[in-house]
Amino acid sequence: MFYDQAKIYVKGGDGGNGVVAFRREKYVPEGGPNGGDGGKGGNVVFQADEGLRTLVDFRYQRHYKAARGEHGGGKNMHGKNAEDLIVRVPVGTVVKDAETGEFLADFTQHGQTAVIARGGRGGRGNARFATAQNKAPAFAEKGEPGEERWVELELKVLADVGLIGFPNVGKSTLISVVSAAKPKIADYHFTTLVPNLGVVFVDEGKSFVMADIPGLIEGAHAGAGLGHDFLRHTERTRVLVHVLDISGSEGRDPIEDYKTINHELQLYNEELAQRIQVIAANKMDLPGAEENLARLQEYLGDKHEIFPMSAAVAEGVKPLVYRLAELLDEVTDAPTPVEHLKVTKVSEAPRFTVRYEDGVYVVEGREVEKHFAMTDFENEEAVKRFQQIMRRMGVEDELRKRGIKDGDVVRIKDLEFEYVI
Structure with a gap:
């Protein structure tokens, strides 16, 4: 699993x-x-x-x-x-x-x-x-x-090339044809539930890793379906291959599919939408493919390279593989890990805090608790040293500012004691 x-x-x-x-x-x-x-x-x-x-x-x-x-x-x-x-x-x-x-x-x-x-x-x-x-x-x-x-x-899967697209457009078939990967393939949506990796051999001594990213759906950027689980695996890839069912065999429009998937990428992370992307116009062996390909070429113009192909019968696959190898040679730098851009800086915690709760002055803080844990409270000399440390840290001054009086109770961790002026 x-x-x-x-x-x-x-x-x-x-x-x-x-x-x-x-x-x-x-x-x-x-x-x-x-x-x-x-x-x-x-x-x-x-x-x-x-x-x-x-x-x-x-x-x-x-x-x-x-x-x-x-x-x-x-x-x-x-x-x-x-x-x-x-x-x-x-x-x-x-x-x-x-x-x-x-x-x-x-x-x-x-x-x-x-x-x-x-x-x-x-x-x-x-x-x-x-x-x-x-x-x-x-x-x-x-x-x-x-x-x-x-x-x-x-x-997050580490791969050079990531296959993206709607479910059932032929991503698993493509990776099974160009590599030794053996993904589960069937004619229903979400056959692929986890990323599949395959090594694509181009020439002797030249290869790259391709990831079959599970199919996306509209609303994936907001977590719809398994959106976040799928999208994060695209963050590491250097080149994206957008697999489209160019035949529209399930009543889909390949141009609308292209728009939807790229919109999801952009909403999830702007940098992903700017990554190099090539189009694999799959299922060219089915009726309606030629007409839709002409429409797609007119719509995209020079924006992306389009590779007509049919993964099921392994036609038109080699030109795509060789072009991906060339692009990877051109894009030598791996993308900046997106996680770095999402991290919220954690503010430096104060040395200690004092709060009044149920008649007790509670002293907390990482440094105070560290000295507390390192003190042997069964030893009178050790206790005196702990008190000196608290005084130097300003804990006693803060307690006085809060209005502490002789005989009031102070708690540090699980130890309570009376304050003596």
Whole structure:
């Protein structure tokens, strides 16, 4: 089964904890702190693999979590960093943050990698906190939590040439004739429900990849039918072949079909409508084809090249294939991934926010929560350091601006405490 969309959860590994330790050696009175740092958590790394064709694996496994770093030890022994978790995805996959829509990665080449969820850094051991004023700190940091997020994966077929057109105009027949692809072919609409890829061999050492994009319908740009699912596969192609039933065998008008499909492309994305397009006037062996071809040639003029053909009996196919090869040599640059143009910039989140809710002052924010997670609240010295960090960040000043009074309750994550002036 061809799966081209998935939603999965990824989490970088937590950092290892720093440790509290002191030198305990004979003849070394008042040994200083020597607690080591924790190791870094593993990243979740996506890697493009040309051997994969669909996102089906993500249907059965939706959670990916990297290993945490090793905890530190005494004698300044640092914990080992965790290995990255490598998640393989097909070439052509686009990754976005499911909550914010932020663009994260666009995999267009085999072996390309991107860090999707970073591992947390290791907590520092007490040796790191020794100062002239505090020569024997009795606290250490916990490891930083790894990043976690839900991400959406979208596969866009990578092909040089894309076949577009209404259902049942002969796209599947054409690709089966010019390549070794064996798509399902039948005389009813929507025989093709997923893109079919075929390698077209032109001459020795010269070939290109053709994609049979499932048939479009009017309203596809707005998601009608399977519009968005189909249209996104046209974004990667360098040349479009518009297959028309020139005979009008189902009572259709090829000129109106041409107008409708190009209107859908333009509404979906203006850049697609400007891409190089050639016309495959298919079913020339049927009655009415010659008259409609003359009408189409008069209507289009020099706008597009037209190739009269009959895919069912393999007539007129070779001129189209050779011309496509020439066009691909002329169009060397791949189209700019359309996804880049659609991404909305995610504004930088504030360091912290304070809100009053049900009689409690709630302090939130990524940086505040990071320091919270790395603090051992069972250790009095660690708690004092956390309070100093909050004071330096301006949390206390903001609480006072909000009118906090002695004895009011403050909540950070799942910890509530009374405010003392």
